[in-house]
Amino acid sequence: MRNFDSLYRSTVGFDRLFDMLDTSSRPDWPPYNIEKKADNDYRITMAIAGFGPGEVELSQHGPELIVSGQKAPDAEERQFLHKGLAIRNFQQAFRLADYMNVVGATLDNGMLAIDIVREVPEQMKPRRISIASPEPASLAQDRERPRKAA
Template identity: 65%
Template sequence: MRTFDFAPLYRSTVGFDRLFDLLDTATTARSDWPPYNIEKTGEHEYRITMAIAGFRPEEVELTQQGNTLLVAGKKAPDAEDHQMLHQGIAFRNFTQTFNVADYVKVAGATLRDGLLSVDLVREVPEQLKPRRIDIASTATPTAESHVKQIDQAKAA
């Protein structure tokens, strides 16, 4: 893949930033390939479905690092020598990146009938979920006594 340096053109032109940005992104991988859907399947469940016909599971890599989900497909070279008269099916390599929210994890992935389905679930840790705090009345022990009990339990 070739990259072009547009820096010299930025110095001698005014107002063409958007054009150079479009040219720069046109030379990089397409963000709309392969086509995909994102759907909400439950309150905290999501599914990304990608059309990757012709790819085998061992040719697709699914990686989650932090809040980034990377799906990459690298087609193995065909061992047989074919003479193509027309090639309408694109078997090109791809890399697709998705930004996921905090606490969203990949629950599983399947490849069936040319569709890669990646199931995602949002799992908020218990300590971050909202919880109800009881308010003590004058008839119950004060908050200070609760703090003393906690301190004594830690010391033990």
């Protein structure tokens, strides 16, 4: 368990984040990489040798991406002298930041690649706001006065 006492004392409203960090424990299998390909493009690559496309499921529930693999039971009885391949069912969850969307996934040579893109809505992007200044009162009064005809 991690110790966040000093952060608890100096922050307000981040208790859920610290609870999530305290309780986060990822299984060691299957191994994975998280890669940043560009400013808004990411890829998760998982080594899932022995699984076919029909045995792996991806689902996104709000900010959580869940990758699960269900291996069908072996139809034939085999006798192993050594069993070193970890071909077993798994479920791995990844917490995604705001506006992150899974745009595609491929399974090639036992490597599952999941492409994720940050798509920030236009209204949420930073924008410059112009500041107007009021006219001085003397100029406004001059405009309101009727002009004398010459």
